[in-house]
Amino acid sequence: VFQRLSRHGLKLRTDKCQFLQRQVKFLGxxxxxxxxxxxxxxxxxxxxxxxxxxxxxxxxxxxxxxxxxxxxxxxxxxxxxxxxxxxxxxxxxxxxxxxxxxxxxxxxxxxxxxxxxxQAPILAYADFSLPFVLYTDASHQGLGAVLSQIQEGQERVIAYASRSLHPAERNNANYRSFNTIERECLAIKWAVPTLRYYLLGRAFTICSDHAQLQWLHRMKDTNERITRWYLPLQPFKFEVVHRLGAQMVMANFFSRQ
The missing domain is CATH 3.30.70.270 (Reverse transcriptase/Diguanylate cyclase domain)
Structure with a gap:
């Protein structure tokens, strides 16, 4: 830290500094x-x-x-x-x-x-030398995502993200006509750019409880909606893997509770 400050010609006021602290408070x-x-x-x-x-x-x-x-x-x-x-x-x-x-x-x-x-949980620091895992899910109520990493043998949550469906989406006859795969693709299309700070420029894994999403790269050529949604994902490098519903508890909890 001090080397970087010195490199950029920045100075600190000692009366506003804390050293050798086990924890610090910063911006709430x-x-x-x-x-x-x-x-x-x-x-x-x-x-x-x-x-x-x-x-x-x-x-x-x-x-x-x-x-x-x-x-x-x-x-x-x-x-x-x-x-x-x-x-x-x-x-x-x-x-x-x-x-x-x-x-x-x-x-x-x-x-x-x-x-x-x-009762908020402690979120882990992102380790950019380790791969990220993104869980996504969608329902009639909203979209959910959990970003995690395996750190020291344990899966740690890096960030939660969720959003309700917009009124236009909720009342849109087109959305109601989406099949399950299309809803899950919509969740991916929203979650990946939302968490782009962590994901852009590195390979990561997307976990879904829908086995067909493993062939997302192929579906983009056969489904017009998925083709449109896939375009914003092109700068990202990811693989979609299938995990059973019981292993998708975190993301499911987001969009359905």
């Missing part, structure tokens, strides 16, 4: 030898967060929760009732003070997100 995170986790001081404040009653308060809560979304399993699906309160609402001051209709689903989502924020 705790960093130690095991990995990265949310700062307990930040997430503890969530426990006393009052139930939002206005658009502004819903946005504030989702802003905090969204900052830590990579630590929250199935974040997109879980936050969907709260995000629905903001659909079609402009960002002006008058709209922000508008009261929201707080439903049972909103309360359940609010409580679950608060619980997950205070």
């Amino acid at each position: 995170h705790v960093v130690d030898k095991s990995g990265i986790s949310p700062d307990p001081e930040k997430t503890a404040a969530v426990q006393g967060w009052p139930v939002p009653s206005t658009v502004r308060e819903v946005r504030a809560f989702l802003g905090l929760a969204g900052y830590y979304r990579r630590f929250i399993v199935n974040f997109a699906r879980m936050a969907q009732p709260l995000n629905a309160l903001l659909v079609g609402v402009s960002a002006d001051k008058k709209s922000s003070s508008r009261k929201v209709e707080w439903s049972t689903d909103c309360q359940d989502a609010f409580v679950k997100l608060k619980t997950c924020l205070t």
Whole structure:
């Protein structure tokens, strides 16, 4: 670190430095030898967060929760009732003070997100000398992905990712007509670019519980939809392997819970 600072002519203020620490807090995170986790001081404040009653308060809560979304399993699906309160609402001051209709689903989502924020897992550091494994899954509710690596004989999670289907997708007759393979391909088409920082420029493995996806490279020439979705994946080098459904628990949990 010091060599790099010296190389670039950068200086540090000693009163703002910490040395020989087992862990440090940085930008709302705790960093130690095991990995990265949310700062307990930040997430503890969530426990006393009052139930939002206005658009502004819903946005504030989702802003905090969204900052830590990579630590929250199935974040997109879980936050969907709260995000629905903001659909079609402009960002002006008058709209922000508008009261929201707080439903049972909103309360359940609010409580679950608060619980997950205070029980967030430790994510491992990516080791770019080791291969990555990407689990993907799709359902009628959303898309999910888990990026992992085998480190010291154990599979460690590097990042979680998920998103709900957009209203246009959910209500789109074309999406409802997608077969299972096409939905799974859509998950891959979304997940790989989402995690491009880790995956671009290196070979990786995609695990799916659908055996036919092992021939994704061939299907791109026989299915018009898959052909379109395959184009953004061309810069990436990957192999699709089949794993039984029981081994796909992590990704399935994302899109179906």
